[in-house]
Amino acid sequence: GENVEQHPSTLSVQEGDSAVIKCTYSDSASNYFPWYKQELGKRPQLIIDIRSNVGEKKDQRIAVTLNKTAKHFSLHITETQPEDSAVYFCAAPRDIMIKAAGNKLTFGGGTRVLVKP
Amino acid sequence: GAVVSQHPSWVICKSGTSVKIECRSLDFQATTMFWYRQFPKQSLMLMATSNEGSKATYEQGVEKDKFLINHASLTLSTLTVTSAHPEDSSFYICSASSSGRHEQYFGPGTRLTVT
Numbered sequence: 001g002e003n004v005e006q007h008p009s010t011l012s013v014q015e016g017d018s019a020v021i022k023c024t025y026s027d028s029a030s031n032y033f034p035w036y037k038q039e040l041g042k043r044p045q046l047i048i049d050i051r052s053n054v055g056e057k058k059d060q061r062i063a064v065t066l067n068k069t070a071k072h073f074s075l076h077i078t079e080t081q082p083e084d085s086a087v088y089f090c091a092a093p094r095d096i097m098i099k100a101a102g103n104k105l106t107f108g109g110g111t112r113v114l115v116k117p
Numbered sequence: 118g119a120v121v122s123q124h125p126s127w128v129i130c131k132s133g134t135s136v137k138i139e140c141r142s143l144d145f146q147a148t149t150m151f152w153y154r155q156f157p158k159q160s161l162m163l164m165a166t167s168n169e170g171s172k173a174t175y176e177q178g179v180e181k182d183k184f185l186i187n188h189a190s191l192t193l194s195t196l197t198v199t200s201a202h203p204e205d206s207s208f209y210i211c212s213a214s215s216s217g218r219h220e221q222y223f224g225p226g227t228r229l230t231v232t
Binding site for chain 1: 121149151158159160161163166210214218219220221222223224225226
């Protein structure tokens with residue numbers, strides 16, 4: 001099955017600086033990589049995702065890069081703001097060859113980001 | 118679009134009783150719904166996958182007789198925690214996905230406390 005590792009587990013940055021979170025995955029057949037943001041006590045929200053046919057995707061201050069050869073993908077947040085403080089989870093598909101799996105995801109362990117004003 | 122609701126948002130029950138949690142997709146047809154459990158400061162742990170009209174598939178170590186899942190329509194899945202015990206206390210979150218799409222959209226979660 002898919003194994004997803006996420007680093008770092010905590011990240012403290014000064015407001016305005018950049019934050020980078022990296023995830024590695026094990027299944028070379030994986031083709032979809034989402035990132036979720038979860039504020040305390042709330043639902044995970046999909047903030048950006050990337051498919052395996054592209055190497056980078058941007059949406060305003062956030063971007064995701066994918067290196068299929070090395071099997072890792074990263075989330076980049078530029079010009080961080082206090083409202084970016086949250087836990088971020090990466091994920092990758094699991095059981096991808098099993099049709100009945102229904103697009104299951106394996107989640108990384110999460111990164112707690114704190115943006116200091 | 119892609120709104121998922123969950124009810125109740127929190128519940129307290131006595132040991133030995135059962136609790137039902139509902140997950141609804143409000144503006145799309147959810148062919149697949151997933152149920153997760155999340156412990157404080159931890160990641161999301163998949164409990165089971167339910168496809169509309171068929172039996173749920175459970176992850177290893179999850180007791181299917183304890184966590185009953187029903188996905189009777191394209192917009193509703195329910196999780197019933199039977200004979201709840203204090204160790205079942207947790208944050209339960211559902212997500213929904215439509216056919217052919219990878220994206221999962223999460224409900225707001227249900228905090229269950231068993232006393």
